[in-house]
Amino acid sequence: MNQIRGAQSISFEVSPYIISSGSVAGSKEAEGPLGKLFDMTNQDDLFGAKTWEEAESNMQKEACVLALGKAHVKPQEVRFLFGGDLLRQGVATSMGVESLQIPLFGLYGACSTSGEALALSAMSVAAGYGERMLAVTSSHFGSAEKEFRFPLGYASQRPLSAHWTVTGSGAFLVGAEKSHVRISGVTVGKIVDYGLKDSQNMGACMAPAAMDTIVQNLEDFGRSVEDYDRIITGDLGYVGQDILFDLMQGKGYDIRIKHMDCGMVIFDQKSQDTHAGGSGCGCAAVTLSSYILPKIRKGEWKRVLFVPTGALLSTVSFNEGASIPGIAHGIVLEHVN
Amino acid sequence: MNQIRGAQSISFEVSPYIISSGSVAGSKEAEGPLGKLFDMTNQDDLFGAKTWEEAESNMQKEACVLALGKAHVKPQEVRFLFGGDLLRQGVATSMGVESLQIPLFGLYGACSTSGEALALSAMSVAAGYGERMLAVTSSHFGSAEKEFRFPLGYASQRPLSAHWTVTGSGAFLVGAEKSHVRISGVTVGKIVDYGLKDSQNMGACMAPAAMDTIVQNLEDFGRSVEDYDRIITGDLGYVGQDILFDLMQGKGYDIRIKHMDCGMVIFDQKSQDTHAGGSGCGCAAVTLSSYILPKIRKGEWKRVLFVPTGALLSTVSFNEGASIPGIAHGIVLEHVN
Numbered sequence: 249m250n251q252i253r254g255a256q257s258i259s260f261e262v263s264p265y266i267i268s269s270g271s272v273a274g275s276k277e278a279e280g281p282l283g284k285l286f287d288m289t290n291q292d293d294l295f296g297a298k299t300w301e302e303a304e305s306n307m308q309k310e311a312c313v314l315a316l317g318k319a320h321v322k323p324q325e326v327r328f329l330f331g332g333d334l335l336r337q338g339v340a341t342s343m344g345v346e347s348l349q350i351p352l353f354g355l356y357g358a359c360s361t362s363g364e365a366l367a368l369s370a371m372s373v374a375a376g377y378g379e380r381m382l383a384v385t386s387s388h389f390g391s392a393e394k395e396f397r398f399p400l401g402y403a404s405q406r407p408l409s410a411h412w413t414v415t416g417s418g419a420f421l422v423g424a425e426k427s428h429v430r431i432s433g434v435t436v437g438k439i440v441d442y443g444l445k446d447s448q449n450m451g452a453c454m455a456p457a458a459m460d461t462i463v464q465n466l467e468d469f470g471r472s473v474e475d476y477d478r479i480i481t482g483d484l485g486y487v488g489q490d491i492l493f494d495l496m497q498g499k500g501y502d503i504r505i506k507h508m509d510c511g512m513v514i515f516d517q518k519s520q521d522t523h524a525g526g527s528g529c530g531c532a533a534v535t536l537s538s539y540i541l542p543k544i545r546k547g548e549w550k551r552v553l554f555v556p557t558g559a560l561l562s563t564v565s566f567n568e569g570a571s572i573p574g575i576a577h578g579i580v581l582e583h584v585n
Numbered sequence: 586m587n588q589i590r591g592a593q594s595i596s597f598e599v600s601p602y603i604i605s606s607g608s609v610a611g612s613k614e615a616e617g618p619l620g621k622l623f624d625m626t627n628q629d630d631l632f633g634a635k636t637w638e639e640a641e642s643n644m645q646k647e648a649c650v651l652a653l654g655k656a657h658v659k660p661q662e663v664r665f666l667f668g669g670d671l672l673r674q675g676v677a678t679s680m681g682v683e684s685l686q687i688p689l690f691g692l693y694g695a696c697s698t699s700g701e702a703l704a705l706s707a708m709s710v711a712a713g714y715g716e717r718m719l720a721v722t723s724s725h726f727g728s729a730e731k732e733f734r735f736p737l738g739y740a741s742q743r744p745l746s747a748h749w750t751v752t753g754s755g756a757f758l759v760g761a762e763k764s765h766v767r768i769s770g771v772t773v774g775k776i777v778d779y780g781l782k783d784s785q786n787m788g789a790c791m792a793p794a795a796m797d798t799i800v801q802n803l804e805d806f807g808r809s810v811e812d813y814d815r816i817i818t819g820d821l822g823y824v825g826q827d828i829l830f831d832l833m834q835g836k837g838y839d840i841r842i843k844h845m846d847c848g849m850v851i852f853d854q855k856s857q858d859t860h861a862g863g864s865g866c867g868c869a870a871v872t873l874s875s876y877i878l879p880k881i882r883k884g885e886w887k888r889v890l891f892v893p894t895g896a897l898l899s900t901v902s903f904n905e906g907a908s909i910p911g912i913a914h915g916i917v918l919e920h921v922n
Binding site for chain 2: 364
């Protein structure tokens with residue numbers, strides 16, 4: 249039987265596995281440190297489409313097709329699809345996965361959505377609701393700037409605490425069939441609100457949520473920081489990482505040598521002028537698919553806590569003066585021989 | 586063990602129950618046919634807030650508190666919350682449920698979200714991931730018009746095929762504890778796209794999805810229309826109902842005497858000038874809580890197929906000329922002695 253652990257976690261007795269994954273990224277990501285690791289990149293960030301939104305949908309579909317193709321699985325052999333993105337009413341997902349015709353659970357967890365999708369996929373497989381689930385998320389620099397900030401044509405200046413939204417999509421086939429990476433547990437995040445209101449400093453808004461979920465995970469599973477080879481956040485960036493370290497220290501945990509942030513590894517901060525680092529649903533997803541999973545698969549990392557982080561704002565709530573709370577979901581990934 | 590049924594359904598061996606529910610609605614809904622049945626209504630559609638968005642959040646919180654209070658359950662005794670709304674980045678939910686501090690799965694399924702939330706809550710309880718889950722959704726006429734159409738101050742004319750977004754929120758406590766209503770199964774919907782592009786005729790956009798999910802449910806469970814006392818869609822309205830009847834007829838099913846649509850019962854079409862009927866995440870949710878569940882609880886209806894319907898559009902996708910696909914999730918509700 250699956251087990252409830254502590255206040256917010258589940259451990260899976262019979263673990264679901266990440267059978268395969270696919271990553272698609274844009275031109276700037278292709279020039280970054282992980283550029284060679286993505287399954288597919290495109291010099292044209294429109295991915296053959298006429299709009300940024302359609303481009304994002306195309307990436308999402310490609311990522312799904314890649315994950316399915318690598319495992320020789322047809323869409324109709326996938327029971328449910330869990331997917332989401334950053335756009336209003338999740339259109340990148342609805343338009344992206346439509347042609348796959350897999351029964352869909354649409355999600356919204358801001359940039360934590362890849363964690364949410366993996367958690368629900370793993371929970372559904374472990375409960376016997378199907379042999380295979382597909383988890384997919386995406387973000388696109390063009391569509392995200394248009395949605396949250398300013399249209400690209402305005403050429404607005406960005407503060408140094410601002411993130412660069414990753415153009416990318418990652419899809420994960422989660423199932424009962426054995427692979428070298430299992431999902432051994434999940435920690436479902438709560439909304440954490442420190443009252444911050446600066447939409448150009450998402451790292452600060454999300455760091456408290458990351459801290460909350462990491463601490464909860466350690467407590468729920470009775471583990472210490474040393475029990476993980478890496479604790480990997482989604483897109484806190486340079487500013488958020490500093491805050492996370494301080495907050496964790498305040499709780500008596502030192503995670504400095506174990507911590508990695510997807511937003512900090514996906515771009516070269518200096519040469520790529522990406523300020524606080526990469527962000528977006530796609531950031532954690534493509535880094536997991538292209539960089540983290542291969543290391544776990546090979547056994548280089550035995551146990552990783554993957555914690556995608558999200559900032560829960562909209563342009564409307566922000567303009568009305570509401571604060572920007574954060575949320576983060578923790579996924580425990582383990583190497584299997 | 587829970588059982589996979591057919592292509593898209595699950596039947597629960599040990600059924601989760603709807604332990605309690607709460608409904609909050611606005612002034613127009615209070616004047617409608619169901620007005621006296623809601624747990625709470627307010628003559629002030631701002632619900633004490635300064636913005637429509639905050640008003641919607643307040644309703645959502647109240648609906649949750651009502652559902653919890655009726656069952657004498659504290660927020661910390663609820664394992665996970667599944668919630669969503671129609672606004673960009675689901676802010677009504679993030680802001681609404683924040684103070685409850687229940688680990689959150691944010692959802693987006695347009696007006697089908699109440700079905701999605703109930704399905705995932707039931708799946709989580711049946712899998713043993715917790716004793717109790719909370720499913721909540723909301724919509725608000727003011728915030729929805731601002732989000733999708735025109736600010737209210739413009740006083741735009743509405744075509745007769747347009748819906749009137751329901752101001753309301755419904756919350757459902759789903760758990761292992763026995764009640765008189767059990768969730769015996771779910772049918773997870775696929776995206777169904779007939780290529781329609783008229784955002785003022787949502788009924789037509791959603792009817793094909795409703796048909797698809799109802800037919801799939803009957804096939805997956807090996808049932809006929811007669812096996813249900815009612816087949817209840819979320820917000821097809823008068824236009825959508827006609828189309829649904831035709832589409833069902835085309836598949837060899839006559840559901841006319843069994844069908845009810847929440848969007849058609851919540852307002853009095855003539856005296857309230859609501860055109861095609863009510864719509865929104867809140868429409869199906871408050872109708873379920875205030876009108877449908879009591880009938881099942883009393884045994885007046887023994888088995889009901891509840892099918893909230895959603896139209897997957899955003900103002901961006903719509904303005905870019907994309908079609909409006911639909912999605913619908915089916916929840917099988919049964920009377921228990």
